[in-house]
Amino acid sequence: MSYIAASYVKWVESAGARVVPILYDMSPAQVRARFAMINGLLLPGGGASLRPGHQFYDTAKLLVDLAVEANDKGDYFPIQGTCLGMETLSIIISRNYTILSNFDAEDARLAMSAVVENPRLLDFFDVISLSLDKSGNAYVSTLEAIRYPIVATQWHPEKNPFEWTPSLHIPHTDNALAAEQQVVVCGAVLQLQEDDVLIYNWPPSFTGRHEYEGEEKDFEHPLAAV
Template structure:
């Protein structure tokens, strides 16, 4: 293990800031210069949207993230849920969310996969064995992600806590690869491996140096899990060792070491055992969630990393009507933070609840018809004009 305080990048940033300050001091604040700069920024924005000039990378400026729902608390019987903190996480970086229900048919899961630009597998508590709805949906999404990337279609996927555990089972093809850990409600620092500390990981290299330093030196990684992945489990499973690079380790209350961050070697697939979304968006007094401004920056920068990855993908709904049908805005979140639910997941301020897939489809059709009925008078008036 190697811990790096990222001092060299910090010094370099200071030097660049000083240089910029000197340049500003000798440059007159001319209106013409300001207008030229504004024009250049507008040209850059148009260039990125239209495919780029001079070798600039084309970006998708309307990214959509698919988020997997799960059964159980706090959802009522006959429903699945998504904690709204995951929706807010992607929205905070300029993306929108589409629910992918864990009990949807394979055909519907694939249809939604082809309409979104990245997949977020959230934390929670689910049965990670083949034949279980949540795991089977995750396995399908992992397989679709790998297939898309193998075909040259850049498509990112990120797992949080349960999401990382599900990824581990899906890739290893071993549902007993996880171990027990005493890390519930245990905000912790991260111990970076040499791969991450030396700047060879996409995930940590994308975060600002001060965020990486804070994650190593302060308890800003919100750990809240009873299961996890041992370092030895990666080393001893050929599929895992070939697929993933371990980026950080953490320690539970009794001194057991587990993998806390990892990413795929060849694919834009990443995972954190810790919860970046909680720092900014969950407020239960029952958990020791870090809310320091520097911890909030962790949330923001992890969101920026993931959504920036999604901007490199160009999946899209078939039409504006389909986009409106897919988005999570069709469903209202419930204020679950004011209640005490029995079960493991009691710390969500807000949650989205979805009926099981057949009823979900029926309700969505009713919402579509209501939207069309609202548009009808305006369309008729426009036709008369």
């Protein structure tokens, strides 16, 4: 089943944009058609293979390449990569499929040494913040492109205002909310050709009662729901 956590949708909408889902298993022609309808991209968190030949990676790389090309032509096109999205951007830009390291913080992360030792990453991104895993090891938690409107966070800015799962201990303090508001991509007001590509064509499903569910609500793809 394909789904998008409602917190991403709310977060993007809070910046004044509308949401158009792009499915990872769309054909390149379909992806290009969707790209022509939008002017901002969010690569969300989750789990997927980040190797060439896998649908998620290939689709993400096509979108990133199109966004960079658009910016190079003077068409402002922002990207936000969150968690898996940051890892995806790191691999795409570095062209190194083993650049991520294991940390005691959920899953693979990007070490500072990997940025310093990879000229492509070092030339493309500024490291904005480092975080410590449970063992005290530092990893890169925020990246910002030097010449492009691209931001990548290993943390989830959409969760602070819109997720309330008690077991995740998500901070909802004034400082936490102020921090996430600085990350929201500005200027991505979508110009749509058809209303039938909007997220509202996907039925929402409340998932907050599930003990191990990390999101309060999901939008599930109508063709995937049975």
